[in-house]
Amino acid sequence: MTEDKGIKLLVKRLQSDNTKDILFAINQIRNSGDPKILPVLFDLLIANPNKEINQAIIELLNELKNQACTEVIIEALKNEKYFSIRKELLVSCWHSGLDYSDYLSFLVGMVHSSDFLISFEVFTIIESFEKEYDIELIDSLAQALYENLNEMKEEKRNLIIELIRLLETKKIQH
Secondary structure, three states, X not given: XXXXXXXXXXXXXXXXXXXXXXXXXXXXXXXXXXXXXXXXXXHHHHHOOOHHHHHHHHHHHHOOOOOXXXXXXXXXXXXXXXXXXXXXXXXXXXXXXXXXXXXXXXXXXXXXXXXHHHHHHHHHHXXXXXXXXXXXXXXXXXXXXXXXXXXXXXXXHHHHHHHHHHHHHOEOOO
């Protein structure tokens, strides 16, 4: 069976009304880890009220090991369609252990523009980065974070200040 046929079969099972078929498909995805199927899982997570199915999807996202999945997760975080599952997607970023350090600028922007809970999840992801960045990038991100700092609620302002401190530790040391 070709890879595309396998994905089509999994998608068909995911779109089934049968909980056992859906859970079987989720388990198969766990074994294959193909990032192309993730948007179908995101849609299912939004649309399906079944707690067992939703928990299985969240567990799968938390266990992703294919680095190619990071691009799909980031694209979903950018997509308003998936706004209601942003927290679950962000939690999966740090649970999975995949490397999201190439998306630092986007993630810092999320901290700046999101509510406190989402910002805190993103902060946790950035905190786990081991990569060092160019001084110019860090200075630019810190400057953007300073904008409107005084207009933020204290809780969010404190988080932003901590993020700026964290970013300073991520500069390439010469």
